[in-house]
Amino acid sequence: MKNPVVIKSNRYGIVIILDKNMPFEELLDAVKDKFKEAGNFFKGTQMAVAFEGRILSFQEEEQIVDVISANSELNIACIIDQNPEKEEMFKQAIEERMAQVVQSSEDGGQFYRGTLRSGQTLEVESSIIILGDVNPGADVIASGNVVVLGSLKGTVYAGGNGDDHCFVVALDMDPIQIKIADVIARCSDDSLRNTRRYKRRNRSKIMQPQIAFVEDHNIYIESITKDILKDIS
Amino acid sequence: MSEVIVVTSGKGGVGKTTTSANVGTGLAKLDKKVVLIDTDIGLRNLDVVMGLENRIVYNLVDVVEGNCRIKQALIKDKRYPNLCLLPSAQTRDKSSVSEEQMLDLISKLREEFDYIILDCPAGIEQGFKNAIAGADRAIVVTTPEMSALRDADRIIGLLNASNITRQDLIVNRLRADMVKRGDMMAVEDVVELLAIKLIGVVPDDEKIVISTNQGEPLVGSNTPAGKAYMNVCYRIMGEEVEFEDFSKNGVFSKIAGIFKKN
Numbered sequence: 001m002k003n004p005v006v007i008k009s010n011r012y013g014i015v016i017i018l019d020k021n022m023p024f025e026e027l028l029d030a031v032k033d034k035f036k037e038a039g040n041f042f043k044g045t046q047m048a049v050a051f052e053g054r055i056l057s058f059q060e061e062e063q064i065v066d067v068i069s070a071n072s073e074l075n076i077a078c079i080i081d082q083n084p085e086k087e088e089m090f091k092q093a094i095e096e097r098m099a100q101v102v103q104s105s106e107d108g109g110q111f112y113r114g115t116l117r118s119g120q121t122l123e124v125e126s127s128i129i130i131l132g133d134v135n136p137g138a139d140v141i142a143s144g145n146v147v148v149l150g151s152l153k154g155t156v157y158a159g160g161n162g163d164d165h166c167f168v169v170a171l172d173m174d175p176i177q178i179k180i181a182d183v184i185a186r187c188s189d190d191s192l193r194n195t196r197r198y199k200r201r202n203r204s205k206i207m208q209p210q211i212a213f214v215e216d217h218n219i220y221i222e223s224i225t226k227d228i229l230k231d232i233s
Numbered sequence: 234m235s236e237v238i239v240v241t242s243g244k245g246g247v248g249k250t251t252t253s254a255n256v257g258t259g260l261a262k263l264d265k266k267v268v269l270i271d272t273d274i275g276l277r278n279l280d281v282v283m284g285l286e287n288r289i290v291y292n293l294v295d296v297v298e299g300n301c302r303i304k305q306a307l308i309k310d311k312r313y314p315n316l317c318l319l320p321s322a323q324t325r326d327k328s329s330v331s332e333e334q335m336l337d338l339i340s341k342l343r344e345e346f347d348y349i350i351l352d353c354p355a356g357i358e359q360g361f362k363n364a365i366a367g368a369d370r371a372i373v374v375t376t377p378e379m380s381a382l383r384d385a386d387r388i389i390g391l392l393n394a395s396n397i398t399r400q401d402l403i404v405n406r407l408r409a410d411m412v413k414r415g416d417m418m419a420v421e422d423v424v425e426l427l428a429i430k431l432i433g434v435v436p437d438d439e440k441i442v443i444s445t446n447q448g449e450p451l452v453g454s455n456t457p458a459g460k461a462y463m464n465v466c467y468r469i470m471g472e473e474v475e476f477e478d479f480s481k482n483g484v485f486s487k488i489a490g491i492f493k494k495n
Contacts, residue, residue, distance in 0.1 A: 115428055117390035118383050135386050135426060136379075153426070 013048030042074035243384030245355030259466035261316035284448020339367035370399035401432035433465035
């Protein structure tokens with residue numbers, strides 16, 4: 001008898017060719033056996049999956065996916081309907097995903113020397129380290145982290161690609177607004193209105209470097225300690 | 234060797250024109266040949282503050298359009314033989330003059346004057362671009378208010394972008410009593426944010442209002458503002474006037490000292 005389940009793979013995913021005539025229950029068992037054998041082969045990989053040879057209802061498709069995930073370590077990134085541009089779509093779907101992962105977790109960073117003044121915008125596709133101040137009215141936008149070796153008094157947006165693990169560090173943290181991924185925090189209205197905050201604020205206390213990060217969809221600002229550094233690394 | 238100084242602020246009403254008038258007059262009192270140019274076309278004020286309004290025949294636009302010679306448009310101040318004013322046109326707008334025309338005019342004036350002082354209009358549009366086009370250095374005027382500081386900061390960024398890196402700061406209309414109460418930013422806070430060289434602190438002084446209304450700059454007079462402006466003039470010329478006091482006691486106590494004397 002012909003093999004009821006055949007797995008074909010290409011660079012970006014796998015195609016599972018299913019027997020057209022076999023009753024669905026038996027076919028499910030065959031899929032289970034097939035993936036049990038191959039389970040280790042797919043260990044931890046992320047792939048797009050397509051089905052061929054048989055028209056599946058939504059429920060049937062779901063059942064097969066459940067069986068596959070239960071019996072192998074393959075992570076199914078997405079399921080592609082049959083069509084001629086199948087591989088192209090596999091390619092796009094996976095490459096987009098990979099690009100995002102690579103970009104946001106990229107360790108690379110850039111340096112900017114000088115003070116960003118009102119009306120100036122600095123936008124980078126990486127992390128950015130600013131050797132200078134960010135004044136009120138200036139914007140910093142980075143895909144990665146933002147480190148300000150100076151006073152941060154403007155607006156900063158870290159994790160521009162949606163990575164909420166990004167953080168913002170400043171020697172003097174006093175921003176108008178911080179955005180990390182899709183979480184926004186702004187300085188309190190009181191401190192904006194209160195002119196007294198300008199009364200020798202920096203001279204009366206030692207400047208304390210602080211870090212802003214996202215936890216439970218909120219932005220927290222804390223002084224930098226060894227424990228905090230351990231958490232973010 | 235002549236120097237072209239633009240007096241600018243971004244925000245209106247912080248004292249650009251008053252500063253231009255007093256600094257220009259002060260430098261003339263110190264035997265420098267000075268020309269003041271009002272670049273605020275359509276909203277001219279400098280002639281009023283200088284008390285020379287009634288003597289305007291030709292103006293800046295007439296000069297760049299070639300309706301008259303530069304000499305004809307320059308108003309000589311009878312009180313100070315070294316001081317001239319090139320007034321602005323009131324019936325035209327900023328687009329009447331281009332940056333190239335300003336450069337051309339300034340290069341001609343350089344031959345005759347030690348200091349060319351440009352009174353810049355508020356804003357960052359064509360008028361601002363015209364005023365800074367030929368400038369060697371800038372005096373940024375601000376008051377210790379958040380809105381003025383924001384604009385001054387933006388102006389400093391634009392000056393940097395135009396390669397005018399020699400920038401000096403005047404903090405105008407400071408009220409020592411309010412600083413003491415914590416209701417006004419201290420000079421240190423202003424300097425910390427803007428991060429350019431401080432060249433003068435001018436206290437808020439009602440004599441300024443009287444002086445601008447009378448058209449008689451008070452620089453050099455025995456008033457807090459008059460003394461402050463005179464010190465600015467010395468510092469523009471590169472003299473280290475009273476900077477020891479600034480570093481020893483801080484700006485605040487210096488200002489407090491001025492108040493005590495009077």
